[in-house]
Amino acid sequence: MEYKSSKSKDRQSFNDGPKGKHKPKERKQVQVNVGVMVPHGTDLKPLRGKTLLLFTDPDVAAPDLLKQAVEKIGTFIMDMPEGPYVLLYHDCSEVVYVPGSERPFKLSEYKKEVGKPYARITFFICLEKHYKRVDDTSDSDSEIVITTRSTAKFNQADTLRKLVPVVPAVAVEGFHASASVPKKNTTNNADCIVGSDEELDFCDQDSVASSVDSSAEDMFIDDMDPILDRRPSSDLYLPEEDYDSKDALQHRKRLCLSSAEGGDRKSENGFYWTETEKWQSSDEADVEPPLLVFTPNQNPGPQILPNRCSSALQFFQLLFPKSMFQTIAGYTNSYAAKYEERKGKLWNFISQSDMKSYVALVIYMGMFRCSSLSDYWSESQHFSLSFPAKIMSYRKFLSISIVLHLSESREDEKNILKKGTAGYERLGKIQPLYQVIRESCKSYFHPFQNITIVERMVKPQAGTGLKQSLKSRSPNMGFKLFALTDCTCGYTWDFFVYEGKSCASRSEGLSYETVMALVDENMLGSGYKLFVDKFYTSPTLFTDLLDKKVLACGPVWPNRTGYPKSVKNKLLSNAPRGTMRWIRQDKLLFVEWKDSREVQMCSSFHKAYEGDTVQRKVRQDAHRTLEEIPVPAVVLDYSKNMEAVDSSDCVTEHFRAIHKPKKWYQCMFYHFLDIAVENAFIMQELVTKENGKKPLTRKAFLQALILELTDIDSLDSAAVPLSLSSSG
Numbered sequence: 001m002e003y004k005s006s007k008s009k010d011r012q013s014f015n016d017g018p019k020g021k022h023k024p025k026e027r028k029q030v031q032v033n034v035g036v037m038v039p040h041g042t043d044l045k046p047l048r049g050k051t052l053l054l055f056t057d058p059d060v061a062a063p064d065l066l067k068q069a070v071e072k073i074g075t076f077i078m079d080m081p082e083g084p085y086v087l088l089y090h091d092c093s094e095v096v097y098v099p100g101s102e103r104p105f106k107l108s109e110y111k112k113e114v115g116k117p118y119a120r121i122t123f124f125i126c127l128e129k130h131y132k133r134v135d136d137t138s139d140s141d142s143e144i145v146i147t148t149r150s151t152a153k154f155n156q157a158d159t160l161r162k163l164v165p166v167v168p169a170v171a172v173e174g175f176h177a178s179a180s181v182p183k184k185n186t187t188n189n190a191d192c193i194v195g196s197d198e199e200l201d202f203c204d205q206d207s208v209a210s211s212v213d214s215s216a217e218d219m220f221i222d223d224m225d226p227i228l229d230r231r232p233s234s235d236l237y238l239p240e241e242d243y244d245s246k247d248a249l250q251h252r253k254r255l256c257l258s259s260a261e262g263g264d265r266k267s268e269n270g271f272y273w274t275e276t277e278k279w280q281s282s283d284e285a286d287v288e289p290p291l292l293v294f295t296p297n298q299n300p301g302p303q304i305l306p307n308r309c310s311s312a313l314q315f316f317q318l319l320f321p322k323s324m325f326q327t328i329a330g331y332t333n334s335y336a337a338k339y340e341e342r343k344g345k346l347w348n349f350i351s352q353s354d355m356k357s358y359v360a361l362v363i364y365m366g367m368f369r370c371s372s373l374s375d376y377w378s379e380s381q382h383f384s385l386s387f388p389a390k391i392m393s394y395r396k397f398l399s400i401s402i403v404l405h406l407s408e409s410r411e412d413e414k415n416i417l418k419k420g421t422a423g424y425e426r427l428g429k430i431q432p433l434y435q436v437i438r439e440s441c442k443s444y445f446h447p448f449q450n451i452t453i454v455e456r457m458v459k460p461q462a463g464t465g466l467k468q469s470l471k472s473r474s475p476n477m478g479f480k481l482f483a484l485t486d487c488t489c490g491y492t493w494d495f496f497v498y499e500g501k502s503c504a505s506r507s508e509g510l511s512y513e514t515v516m517a518l519v520d521e522n523m524l525g526s527g528y529k530l531f532v533d534k535f536y537t538s539p540t541l542f543t544d545l546l547d548k549k550v551l552a553c554g555p556v557w558p559n560r561t562g563y564p565k566s567v568k569n570k571l572l573s574n575a576p577r578g579t580m581r582w583i584r585q586d587k588l589l590f591v592e593w594k595d596s597r598e599v600q601m602c603s604s605f606h607k608a609y610e611g612d613t614v615q616r617k618v619r620q621d622a623h624r625t626l627e628e629i630p631v632p633a634v635v636l637d638y639s640k641n642m643e644a645v646d647s648s649d650c651v652t653e654h655f656r657a658i659h660k661p662k663k664w665y666q667c668m669f670y671h672f673l674d675i676a677v678e679n680a681f682i683m684q685e686l687v688t689k690e691n692g693k694k695p696l697t698r699k700a701f702l703q704a705l706i707l708e709l710t711d712i713d714s715l716d717s718a719a720v721p722l723s724l725s726s727s728g
Contacts, residue, residue, distance in 0.1 A: 034125065
C-alpha cells in the first residue's frame, strides 16, 4: 500500500501546481483585428496602416477588449494621445451589446451572430471626445474615399466613392491621417517606361494606387456596398437633443442595434418597417405575387439564320470579326515599329494571317498545358509537340506577345496628355476591341427568361489604377468585369470593365448602378427574372426593377438598408435545420432559412413556401442519415439557375495563354478572346440542336476552330463542318 501511495504521489507531482492542485487547462486564445477611427470631415474614418492583430479570450467582454486594444495599439504608436477611448464596430456604433439583442457584448456570441471567423472580425478604438463630437447628420453627404489596392482577395467584390466632398488631409492628435488626393507626377515620359517589355508603353498607374486599409473597400471585397450596407440614418436621431448629452449618446447607441421595442420607422430608401410586425412560419399561408408575362423583344436564343454558320470559325467570326484581325495587326505593327526603333532594330510586319495563327496558338495553349512557353517548341525527340512549330516559330510568337497592341499609338499619346482631366479615357487602349465584342455579343443572341449578373477577374502582372480583388475567387489582384449572363446556357450577353473610383457610384451605390446599367429593358423586353448575389440584392433595387417590369431574387445581407428590422418570431440562431421564417413588405418577400447556417433571401416573384424539400445529412447518435427538410422556393430556384453560370464562368478563365503578359490591355485581350470563344461554342450548340443534329463537344469545337484559323483542314478529320453529326 505504501508503494502504491508513493507512486500515486509521484504521478500527481507531474501535473500539480505549487500547492498540489491540478493546473487549470489553458483556454485557447483567438485572433481578431483592431484599428483606429479618426475624424474625417463630419464623419469617422478608419486610419490607414494602423490595423493590428490581437490575441484574446473568446469570452472577453467589451471593457476588457477595449483595454487590450488600447494597449496593443499603444505599443506601436509612440505618440498615441491619452484617452478615454471607446470601442466601435465597423459601422461606427459603440460596442455595448451583441447586435440584434440587448445581451451584453461577448466576443464569442458576436462571432456566432455575424457568422464570420474570428480572424475576419475587426474592432476600432476612437477617442471618446471624437466619437461624441462627430456630427451624425452628415451621414447622407459625407465621403468615403476609396482607392484601388496595389496588392492582393474582386471579392468578395469591391473601390467606391460616396457622394461627398473630399476633405483635406489633417493630423488628428497623434494619429496622422492622409486624404486621398492625387500625387504630383514628377517623372518625365522616359521614366514611365518600365522594362524591356514595357518600352514605349505609358505608365497606366493612377496617382492614387493604394488603400489596403480602407474600410469601405473591405466592405466591397466582402460583397457589401458601402452606400447600402451602413449604419442607421442620421434622420432617426432626435434633432432637438443636445448631441453631447448622455441621453443623446444613449439614443445613438440604441439606434445602432436591432431593438425589440415597437414603433414604425422609415429607412433611408423610403421603406417603412414595423418593429412589431411578426415573422411568419412555413405553416402560415402566403399569397403568391402576380407574375409578369414574359415578352422579350426578340425570340430568345441565337439571332442568326439556320444555314448561315456551318463551321466553328464562322460562329467565332460573328463575335470576333475577320476585320478585327487586320485592325489589331495594324495597331501592333505601328506600335512595334517604334518599339524596335528604340533598340536600333527593324520590325518584320505581321499580316492578318499571322494574327489568326497567333490567336489559334493561344487557344491551343489553353487546351494543352506545358510548364513553360518554350516547351511548346521543344525539339526533344520524345517529348516535343509538333503543332506549334508548324504554325509559327517561337521567336515570332514571343515577339507578337510582347508588342501586341489594341489601339492606335498616336491616339494613346494624345490620351495620356489628358490624364487628370475629364477627357482622359482610362480604357482607351482596349476601346476598339472592347466595343466590337460587346456589340457583337448582344447582336447575335437574345437571352432566355432567367438571367444573372456575375463578377469576373482578369489577373495581370502590371500595376494600374484599375486593379481590384475578389476574396472568394483568388488572392491575386486583377481587373473586375461585371457581366450579364444567361442562366440557361451561360452565354455572356453584355459586360463592362469597372474603371475604379473615378467612375464609381455617386448616389445609389455601385451594386445598384451596375445592375441598372446592364439590365436594359428597352433591348431585353419585360418579364425577365434576374438572379443576383448578396452584393447586388437590395429592396431599393428590386422595387425599381419591378418598375422596369423585371423580376429579381437573391440572397441579401440582413444589415442592408430596407431589410425588415422586426425581431418578433425571428429565426433563432439555434433553430433546427429546415426552419424558416418569412415576412412580406409591399411587393417584396423576405425569407430566413436555417441550413448548415442561416440564409436570408429576398424576392419579388416567389411564394414563401410551396412544399419543396431537400435532402441533407443529419447526425443521429453516431451516424449521419439523409433526411428531407423543408426548403423555400426562392432558395431552390436560385441554386438551380446559378449552376450553368458557374460552369461558364470557369471556362472563361481556362483557355488562356501560358505566358503572363505584363501589360494590362493584353490581359483584357485574352479575356475578350475567352468570351468570344465560349459564346461561339454556346451558339454552335444551340443552333445545331435546333437543326436536329448532334453538336460538337467543347474540345472538338476548339480543335476545329484552331485548324480553321491556321488553314490546316486537309488532313485532320477534326475540321469537319458543324452540319455533320460529329461528336468530336
